[in-house]
Amino acid sequence: MSRELPARARLAALTPRRRRALGARSRLLLEAVGRPVSRPALGALLSALEALDESELWLALAVLHAELPTPSQVRRLRRSRELDGGWGALDQLLEDAPRRRGERGAPVPVRVVSDVVLMDVTGLLPGDSVAPGLGAARQLARAWSREAGILPVAWGGSRRRLRELEDEERRAIGLAAPAGRLLGATETALVPHRAAYLLVGAVQLPRSAERIIALGESSANRSGSVGYGLGPLLRAEEHPPQKGEARFSWHLAAQRSLERLVVLGDGDTREYEGWRRMLSAVGRPGPELHGFALPADAAGVAGSITAPGSSAAWLALAGDAGAVLGLAGGRTAAAP
Incomplete structure (x- = not known):
């Protein structure tokens, strides 16, 4: 079963502040791995997730979550991408996303x-x-x-x-x-x-x-x-x-x-x-x-x-x- 629908549901559930933070972090990730940055950034991210190597998957977790990942998180993301492509990877990234925030409740820079x-x-x-x-x-x-x-x-x-x-x-x-x-x-x-x-x-x-x-x-x-x-x-x-x-x-x-x-x-x-x-x-x-x-x-x-x-x-x-x-x-x- 495709994970596109669960991923879209997770995106729809994001608050406006979290959606903006995800977009900004997505552009930062795409720039770091040398991928084209287009608008909307999430579309470019979805395309890039299909082709990222393991070190770039590690980077995706670190940038999008504002935390360095664990080995199990890297394995889950790699496996989700292998089974369900870019939508699977995006859904896993959103599923594993931490709920912790920075100062004054804002997303961590x-x-x-x-x-x-x-x-x-x-x-x-x-x-x-x-x-x-x-x-x-x-x-x-x-x-x-x-x-x-x-x-x-x-x-x-x-x-x-x-x-x-x-x-x-x-x-x-x-x-x-x-x-x-x-x-x-x-x-x-x-x-x-x-x-x-x-x-x-x-x-x-x-x-x-x-x-x-x-x-x-x-x-x-x-x-x-x-x-x-x-x-x-x-x-x-x-x-x-x-x-x-x-x-x-x-x-x-x-x-x-x-x-x-x-x-x-x-x-x-x-x-x-x-x-x-x-x-x-x-x-x-x-x-x-x-x-x-x-x-x-x-x-x-x-x-x-x-x-x-x-x-x-x-x-x-x-x-x-x-x-x-x-x-x-x-x-x-x-x-x-």
């Missing part, structure tokens, strides 16, 4: 960002993480925050979307002050497309971990993380029970899907090498590992591998220093 490094520092914020290595992680984040084209971000919207940091959050972890906001509003949902995602610190909640997994598996973004050892798993007795291995497993699940992993310290590198070999049992290759010797003190970390413009760890993660660290702020496009 969305911005697609390209050619920029989104550095996720959520796990470094006060009270968020109990993972090992936070001192070294903060040193790295402080050094990288001074690089052109690197934007520190955190999870917002109940850990469903990426956003810019508040000024107080930047100050709390000692990040360099921006020379003026790159994007302009912490309420705006940031959607990376042909960009890079760098996880610094730990992810210990399933809601954000699932979205990082989908970003690593299905999006068109480069991705990587910094590793500080597997202490909460291998030495659980040293960590509070409610904050130990059960929560840290979500961090490893997120890291498993990323492209590269920079590990600080020879011992920690060996731990991650063993973990990566274990992934073959579930048919996962895991990330590329790049190990670096860890200096004796945290200040030495910043001095040895995060010199401005030539961070050895980030160069290993990014692959092409000229394409990533040479950026001058990135490109953005937005929908209200």
Whole structure:
């Protein structure tokens, strides 16, 4: 049975404000994937949904929902398109659409960002993480925050979307002050497309971990993380029970899907090498590992591998220093 009628019914049920937001986000999506933008935008969207590849389906979910999708959402959308074409995909997008709103009940603004490094520092914020290595992680984040084209971000919207940091959050972890906001509003949902995602610190909640997994598996973004050892798993007795291995497993699940992993310290590198070999049992290759010797003190970390413009760890993660660290702020496009 065609899903055209259910999709039309869902469209008819939208409030005028939500319909306008859907139209604006549809145009933003079409521009991001290089498809013709015509009026009405929903007609062009319906046509485009027939031909989008998996990374563009991930992008469609992120832009139209103003939240990064989970793996199950990507699978449902792909399956609906395979079974029922563009109408099936549109109906699934509308069925899965969140009902959450932004400030004053308005739809959440969305911005697609390209050619920029989104550095996720959520796990470094006060009270968020109990993972090992936070001192070294903060040193790295402080050094990288001074690089052109690197934007520190955190999870917002109940850990469903990426956003810019508040000024107080930047100050709390000692990040360099921006020379003026790159994007302009912490309420705006940031959607990376042909960009890079760098996880610094730990992810210990399933809601954000699932979205990082989908970003690593299905999006068109480069991705990587910094590793500080597997202490909460291998030495659980040293960590509070409610904050130990059960929560840290979500961090490893997120890291498993990323492209590269920079590990600080020879011992920690060996731990991650063993973990990566274990992934073959579930048919996962895991990330590329790049190990670096860890200096004796945290200040030495910043001095040895995060010199401005030539961070050895980030160069290993990014692959092409000229394409990533040479950026001058990135490109953005937005929908209200």
